[in-house]
Amino acid sequence: MRLENWLVTQDPHEKWDPYKAPELYTPRLVGDVYGHPTFPDGHTISVSTPVSSDGNNTITTKSGSMYKLGKVNPDYEKSYSGAKQRLINSLPKEN
Numbered sequence: 001m002r003l004e005n006w007l008v009t010q011d012p013h014e015k016w017d018p019y020k021a022p023e024l025y026t027p028r029l030v031g032d033v034y035g036h037p038t039f040p041d042g043h044t045i046s047v048s049t050p051v052s053s054d055g056n057n058t059i060t061t062k063s064g065s066m067y068k069l070g071k072v073n074p075d076y077e078k079s080y081s082g083a084k085q086r087l088i089n090s091l092p093k094e095n
Contacts, residue, residue: 003047003067006031007076008087011049029059031073053091057084060094 010016011026026049034041048061057069072083080086 001036001065001067002034002070003029003031004034004070005073006069006071007073008080008083009046012046029061029067031070033067034070050087050091052094053088055088055093057088059088059091 006029008027009030011028014025028046028048029050030044030046032042033039033045036043039045047065047067048063050059051062053059058066059069060066069084077083
């Protein structure tokens, strides 16, 4: 599966706390999915928390799904330059 126009957001089930640092929230990826067995191509989804990467463009989520990361959402990339590489570098590398 491939995720395009993606960005990192907070898990929607976590209560917002204005005094909590953003990096302490559980991250989720939101983007347009392609090649998903359930959703049509281009459907926007929120995937479970990323837990590892292959060191390149593929991440594995907590649920065990694997996504190839396509282009980052342009507004997100503008705010967080190098978002894809920063995300990949923040995750443990798969064995």
